Amino acid sequence: MKKDIHPKEYRAVIFKDMSNEYAFLSKSTVKTKDTIVWEDGKEYPLIKLEISNTSHPFFTGKMKLVDTAGRVDKFRSKYAKLLDKKN
DSSP states (O other), rough: OOOSSSSSEEEEEEEEEEETTTTTEEOOOOOSOOOEEEEESEEEEEEEEEEOTOOOHHHHHOOOOOOOSSSHHHHHHHHHHHHHHHH
16 A cells, blocks of 8 residues: 555544534544534534435435525526427
């Protein structure tokens, strides 16, 4: 195995799903400015997620539209004329 190819900043961080407030402790090298106090009373870096296994339709079996940037509305307005012609 090659030496010194892995990052040195590997540390414990909290990943938090912002759509349902689910959070879990793991390890990562991702840099962040946000921090959070975890259940053990210690402060950890916080990584905010838009979707995780607790909110993803594949894992939950529920179809839930997560549209944080208005992408669906933008698509519909862009192709409204084409959709109207088909109907």
